[in-house]
Amino acid sequence: MNSPQYIAAEVLSALRERRPLVLCLTNNVVQNITANMLLATGGVPVMLNHSGEINDLLHSCANGMLVNVGTLSEQQAQIMHAAVNDARSAGVPWVLDPVAVGLLRYRTDVCRELLQTPPTMIRGNASEIIALAGAEGALCRGVESMAESAAAVNAAQALARRTGATVLVTGETDYATDGTTTYACRNGAELMTRVTGVGCAMGALATACLAAAPTPLQAAVATAAILGLAGERAAAKSPFPGTFAAHLLDELALLTPDDIAKYTRIDSEPSQD
Amino acid sequence: MNSPQYIAAEVLSALRERRPLVLCLTNNVVQNITANMLLATGGVPVMLNHSGEINDLLHSCANGMLVNVGTLSEQQAQIMHAAVNDARSAGVPWVLDPVAVGLLRYRTDVCRELLQTPPTMIRGNASEIIALAGAEGALCRGVESMAESAAAVNAAQALARRTGATVLVTGETDYATDGTTTYACRNGAELMTRVTGVGCAMGALATACLAAAPTPLQAAVATAAILGLAGERAAAKSPFPGTFAAHLLDELALLTPDDIAKYTRIDSEPSQD
Amino acid sequence: MNSPQYIAAEVLSALRERRPLVLCLTNNVVQNITANMLLATGGVPVMLNHSGEINDLLHSCANGMLVNVGTLSEQQAQIMHAAVNDARSAGVPWVLDPVAVGLLRYRTDVCRELLQTPPTMIRGNASEIIALAGAEGALCRGVESMAESAAAVNAAQALARRTGATVLVTGETDYATDGTTTYACRNGAELMTRVTGVGCAMGALATACLAAAPTPLQAAVATAAILGLAGERAAAKSPFPGTFAAHLLDELALLTPDDIAKYTRIDSEPSQD
Numbered sequence: 058m059n060s061p062q063y064i065a066a067e068v069l070s071a072l073r074e075r076r077p078l079v080l081c082l083t084n085n086v087v088q089n090i091t092a093n094m095l096l097a098t099g100g101v102p103v104m105l106n107h108s109g110e111i112n113d114l115l116h117s118c119a120n121g122m123l124v125n126v127g128t129l130s131e132q133q134a135q136i137m138h139a140a141v142n143d144a145r146s147a148g149v150p151w152v153l154d155p156v157a158v159g160l161l162r163y164r165t166d167v168c169r170e171l172l173q174t175p176p177t178m179i180r181g182n183a184s185e186i187i188a189l190a191g192a193e194g195a196l197c198r199g200v201e202s203m204a205e206s207a208a209a210v211n212a213a214q215a216l217a218r219r220t221g222a223t224v225l226v227t228g229e230t231d232y233a234t235d236g237t238t239t240y241a242c243r244n245g246a247e248l249m250t251r252v253t254g255v256g257c258a259m260g261a262l263a264t265a266c267l268a269a270a271p272t273p274l275q276a277a278v279a280t281a282a283i284l285g286l287a288g289e290r291a292a293a294k295s296p297f298p299g300t301f302a303a304h305l306l307d308e309l310a311l312l313t314p315d316d317i318a319k320y321t322r323i324d325s326e327p328s329q330d
Numbered sequence: 331m332n333s334p335q336y337i338a339a340e341v342l343s344a345l346r347e348r349r350p351l352v353l354c355l356t357n358n359v360v361q362n363i364t365a366n367m368l369l370a371t372g373g374v375p376v377m378l379n380h381s382g383e384i385n386d387l388l389h390s391c392a393n394g395m396l397v398n399v400g401t402l403s404e405q406q407a408q409i410m411h412a413a414v415n416d417a418r419s420a421g422v423p424w425v426l427d428p429v430a431v432g433l434l435r436y437r438t439d440v441c442r443e444l445l446q447t448p449p450t451m452i453r454g455n456a457s458e459i460i461a462l463a464g465a466e467g468a469l470c471r472g473v474e475s476m477a478e479s480a481a482a483v484n485a486a487q488a489l490a491r492r493t494g495a496t497v498l499v500t501g502e503t504d505y506a507t508d509g510t511t512t513y514a515c516r517n518g519a520e521l522m523t524r525v526t527g528v529g530c531a532m533g534a535l536a537t538a539c540l541a542a543a544p545t546p547l548q549a550a551v552a553t554a555a556i557l558g559l560a561g562e563r564a565a566a567k568s569p570f571p572g573t574f575a576a577h578l579l580d581e582l583a584l585l586t587p588d589d590i591a592k593y594t595r596i597d598s599e600p601s602q603d
Numbered sequence: 604m605n606s607p608q609y610i611a612a613e614v615l616s617a618l619r620e621r622r623p624l625v626l627c628l629t630n631n632v633v634q635n636i637t638a639n640m641l642l643a644t645g646g647v648p649v650m651l652n653h654s655g656e657i658n659d660l661l662h663s664c665a666n667g668m669l670v671n672v673g674t675l676s677e678q679q680a681q682i683m684h685a686a687v688n689d690a691r692s693a694g695v696p697w698v699l700d701p702v703a704v705g706l707l708r709y710r711t712d713v714c715r716e717l718l719q720t721p722p723t724m725i726r727g728n729a730s731e732i733i734a735l736a737g738a739e740g741a742l743c744r745g746v747e748s749m750a751e752s753a754a755a756v757n758a759a760q761a762l763a764r765r766t767g768a769t770v771l772v773t774g775e776t777d778y779a780t781d782g783t784t785t786y787a788c789r790n791g792a793e794l795m796t797r798v799t800g801v802g803c804a805m806g807a808l809a810t811a812c813l814a815a816a817p818t819p820l821q822a823a824v825a826t827a828a829i830l831g832l833a834g835e836r837a838a839a840k841s842p843f844p845g846t847f848a849a850h851l852l853d854e855l856a857l858l859t860p861d862d863i864a865k866y867t868r869i870d871s872e873p874s875q876d
Contacts, residue, residue: 084650085358085631085634085650085652086634086635086638086648086650087635088358088359089359089360089362089363089526089527089635090635092359092526092527093525093526093571093572093575096524096525096526096571097524097571097572102359102526103430104357104358104359104400104401105401105434106358106401106402106403106406107402107403107404107436107437109435109436110402110434110435110436110437113434113435113436114433114434117433118433127650128650128651128652129652129653129656130652130653131653133652157649160660160663160664161651161656161659161660162655162656162659163653163655163656163659164653164656251642251643251856252639252642253635253638253639253642253648254635254638295853297852297853297856297857298639298642298643298852298853298856299639299643299848299849299850299851299852299853299856300849300850300852300853302572302639302849302852303572303573303575303576303849304572304573305572306570306571306572306573306575307568307570307571307572307573310524310570310571310572311570358631361631361632362632362633362635362636362799362800365632365799365800366798366799366844366845366848369797369798369799369844370797370844370845375632375799376703377630377631377632377673377674378674378707379631379674379675379676379679380675380676380677380709380710382708382709383675383707383708383709383710386707386708386709387706387707390706391706575845576845576846576848576849577845577846578845579843579844579845579846579848580841580843580844580845580846583797583843583844583845584843
């Protein structure tokens with residue numbers, strides 16, 4: 058069988074060729090960097106705020122949809138409920154990014170309802186995945202995770218089995234699991250947590266990878282590999298957040314499938330059950 | 331008669347002197363780059379979300395208004411309908427940017443209604459201009475245009491004659507037409523399409539130029555010249571999207587009227603009717 | 604007594620240690636740079652759009668709240684009214700940034716109502732502070748201030764005494780006053796006015812400093828010192844707005860308490876009454 062590094066490289070190659078159109082229903086803070094990270098990598102971003110238009114796009118040319126609840130309003134929650142149903146009826150894969158779930162009750166309730174229409178992938182930090190999987194934690198740093206990603210692997214596997222979604226837990230090490238098979242992706246840079254929206258944009262990148270990968274698990278691994286390696290290289294060019302952010306976009310555009318195959322560190326994890 | 335290059339140079343000079351205040355009713359993704367591109371060039375951006383405040387500003391100190399439907403909601407459509415009527419009664423020129431019209435029905439209907447209060451200028455890519463001019467196309471790349479701008483010149487001229495608006499079709503070559511006279515502006519860089527919001531911010535720059543130019547056609551030509559030359563120079567400094575975006579703002583600030591007069595490539599187009 | 608430079612240095616040191624969580628209710632244009640400036644300096648940004656979530660966060664882990672009316676809608680005004688009451692009941696300090704008050708009637712009325720629940724600090728340019736203090740001016744440059752900050756010192760002192768809030772008037776020189784004692788902070792760079800959102804993000808930085816300083820007046824002085832010195836250093840690295848903006852974030856991250864103690868220019872102002 059091919060190595061996960063090789064598969065991730067193939068996903069980047071397919072993404073660049075197919076240029077998937079990613080419908081992003083995301084928070085106000087990160088719309089710009091989300092669009093720019095998608096464009097730099099090779100996807101095509103579309104942001105919409107009208108249910109009729111979302112339905113039209115899902116039934117015409119959207120290749121995937123991201124739902125990120127970072128700055129959720131009641132109006133946006135209604136749009137998202139309709140959108141996930143439309144995505145299902147249109148057969149469009151979608152990714153849930155449960156930002157700050159577990160910390161804030163309203164979005165926690167909304168995300169649990171959204172899960173009734175199972176997403177193709179869920180991307181979150183350890184705290185969010187643990188909260189979404191059912192446990193409650195006293196999490197008090199907003200969108201920052203207090204838990205190490207390794208602490209969420211069991212919760213991620215359980216969440217994947219319960220929902221059928223592939224789960225991508227991000228942190229210093231990223232874990233991708235479909236409930237049966239789990240990979241650990243060890244690229245990345247601490248500086249990525251000092252630029253607003255890198256994590257949220259990762260959800261959009263995951264959506265683009267879904268449209269280019271044979272399986273959601275391979276899409277999740279490719280997402281972690283692509284962003285992790287680009288982040289590492291950008292951090293090598295600048296150790297400070299402002300210039301780092303510009304280099305991150307540059308490195309996403311510069312990255313080749315060959316780089317992914319050679320320089321990513323991905324391991325298969327032993328089952329923890 | 332003065333060359334279009336010389337006239338565009340004069341527009342930049344007048345823009346820097348007058349510092350037009352541009353009211354931007356625009357989409358959520360691009361508000362920041364829109365404001366920064368205006369500031370870098372010499373305009374003053376104001377973004378508002380309240381009809382009463384929009385009316386106040388239009389009747390006090392706004393020099394122009396941009397209406398961009400990129401992330402249109404029903405609430406925003408209502409605000410925009412009121413705003414174009416207020417702009418007319420206040421005598422403030424306005425620019426319509428019909429993002430993704432032709433692809434998405436709701437905004438297509440809204441833009442056709444907005445055209446009942448004719449804008450001073452319409453800026454769009456080829457697909458959008460063709461759609462707004464009446465033809466329907468199977469357009470499926472969201473805000474990216476699938477058609478070459480040259481393919482939209484006839485539609486642009488017809489749209490200009492029907493609405494009285496100057497039309498600026500943007501692409502590898504930009505075309506500016508008032509329905510009678512048409513110019514082709516050949517500056518620019520492919521990289522400008524890889525940074526979210528450069529096209530949308532061009533609509534705001536066009537609005538600023540309207541407040542500084544003798545005629546809307548000259549404003550459209552100046553817009554294409556200023557952004558095209560700045561984009562070219564930024565691309566010469568960085569071939570990658572993150573650092574390119576920072577250089578684009580720098581180059582807009584650095585650009586002199588003399589640069590515009592010397593280094594822009596603008597041709598008068600023969601009539602195609 | 605310790606010098607204001609030394610106290611500002613201590614505030615930066617405490618901010619880095621405590622990493623205050625700042626709830627930002629702010630305008631659409633500046634959310635990204637606001638979050639990035641907070642993160643670069645050492646704070647943790649959270650943006651929310653739902654009253655229930657805002658209340659939850661204020662009663663759990665928010666260390667301060669910013670209210671910025673830059674793109675105010677009626678819906679947002681309702682959210683803000685509830686939020687300032689929730690902040691009071693939770694004992695969370697809050698900062699009002701009255702963007703363009705005096706120019707636009709709706710937000711002027713809203714801000715005067717918000718003042719019924721006194722903020723801990725008010726940050727504005729000269730025109731805004733003069734308008735909020737009661738005088739009406741014919742202000743016509745939107746978010747740009749037409750008045751010199753020195754012209755607003757009396758109004759700032761009166762506003763501070765009337766509301767009990769510390770007032771930070773920003774401009775070429777920044778003035779911080781609690782109504783009795785006034786400091787002038789003379790760091791900064793003109794280029795900071797050419798990047799959208801630096802002023803608005805200053806309000807968020809002030810909120811973070813409130814959570815790290817012994818008194819609101821010291822927080823206001825520290826805010827002006829930190830941003831002014833970082834701006835000065837960024838301008839020394841790049842005289843153009845795009846690359847300057849990236850350097851500004853870098854310099855905020857690089858700045859040490861020692862730099863603040865050594866290189867800021869802060870004077871105590873004689874009473875002007």
